[in-house]
Amino acid sequence: KVYTDYFFDEPIFDLHDGGYVPLEKVDIPDQPLNIPTALQPDKVDGNDVYYTITAQEGETQILPGAKTKTWGYNASLLGQTIVLKKGVHYHVHLVNKLPEVTTFHWHGLNVTGPIVDGGPHAPVYPGGSRDIDFTLDQPAQTDWIHPHPCPNTARQVWNGLAAAVVVTDDEEAKLPFPRNYGVDDIPVILQDRSYHDNQLDYKADYDVDGTLGKYALVNGTINGVFNVTTQKVRLRILDGSDRREWRLHFDDNHEFTQIASDGGTLPEPVKFTKLMLTCAERAEVIVDFGDKKPGDVVTLMSDNVPLMKFKIGEYAPDNTKLPEHLTTINVPEVTPGLPVTRTVMSGMDDQVRLDGKLFDMQRIDRRQKIGDTVLWDVVNTNDMDGGMIHPFHMHGCQFLVISRNGKAPYPNEHGWKDTVGVNAGETVRIAVQFTKFGVYMYHCHILEHEDTGMMAQIEAYDPNHEHKYHLISMDEM
Ligand code: C2O
Ligand code: CU
The missing domain is CATH 2.60.40.420 (Cupredoxins -  blue copper proteins)
Incomplete structure (x- = not known):
């Protein structure tokens, strides 16, 4: 499919x-x-x-x-x-x-x-x-x-x-994925910026709801061209923007296959012609240019704007087939008897809040025992102006997406993730396990929302050992 x-x-x-x-x-x-x-x-x-x-x-x-x-x-x-x-x-x-x-x-x-x-x-x-x-x-x-x-x-x-x-x-090294860095395995870091006399001016472009730029950059290059010398190319796509979502597709509707999400290899490859990423999400995809000949050019787009070009050169035929099953995700069993943790992202602009609060560096907002697997309901209340997607991110763990408003997660969300885009009015249920004690942030990854205070911290604790943390204050920054 x-x-x-x-x-x-x-x-x-x-x-x-x-x-x-x-x-x-x-x-x-x-x-x-x-x-x-x-x-x-x-x-x-x-x-x-x-x-x-x-x-x-x-x-x-x-x-x-x-x-x-x-x-x-x-x-x-x-x-x-x-x-x-x-x-x-x-x-x-x-x-x-x-x-x-x-x-x-x-x-x-x-x-x-x-x-x-x-x-x-x-x-x-x-x-x-x-x-x-x-x-x-x-x-x-x-x-x-x-x-x-x-x-x-x-x-x-x-x-x-x-x-x-x-x-x-x-x-992963045993899987038939391209992995020759720089040749058939490249990072694709997506960002947007505006320039003022060729210089950045964050203040001038600042938007409390997330700063956007007019120009798309891939790995810091505008209108970049990558010379393809192999039939298959692996792109490690990262949404590294402050706020922008990327709606990726090729100009010729070329199909591509996702093999990994934030936390690594997907259980099954997922084929599509369109991929949307929210801030901080990663997707590793393989593009098979086997239907192209030297001299052809394929353009990666977001909406109707070209991001970069793939210029096809001479390549040796590559008939490797991806297995239908790539890896087994060992889904941890939810620890019985624990309530579902509910966390709420609300608001827009300077009204953004996490659980109704702004971040406080010296407040531990929650605790979870290491080794426990706890269901979290991550809620986007959609309570202002029709709402917006908030990409929810947790430090210190990779989680599994269990459901979106009670329905199955998206087809490319069956692997480990640390960031998940939550639609307005949606509750995304995730299974969370910490394996190392510590204090970890969780927050919206629209960076201006994070800076405004749409962030909180959780202590992952070891019941047998008490740990003290020195939580610094904003003045020490
Ligand atoms: Cu990508 Cu708390 O960060
Ligand atoms: Cu947000």
């Missing part, structure tokens, strides 16, 4: 509200698509691998003429791709060369909060550094790293901080 719709409720696509900025086609020449290089370790010592990640200022040629002042991780914009392998112990030296405080958040990594995971309690001050270490113990997936300082996440991401994190493992 090939699906041909976006699954989400169409009337509330993000173009509903007054502040919506539609994407525009940009009248500048095509340029090679930026493929971030893979970050090299400082040192490898048996199972211990050492990296340095530096948040830095730089300049990037984005438009013709003056370069744009941008921020990045070990790069002038976005960042080098960090490749991690399950089972390895990583030591990461985090360096802040920016003129302001930042944090290094591992979105999707199952590492302890509130420090290692780099949420708002783990500031790295300008000129300073922090060292963290963790053993990677989750399956192959596409994650990302981005700043999370309260309340400046949105502006820092807008300035350019976001890098892909590629997790590999032995199970």
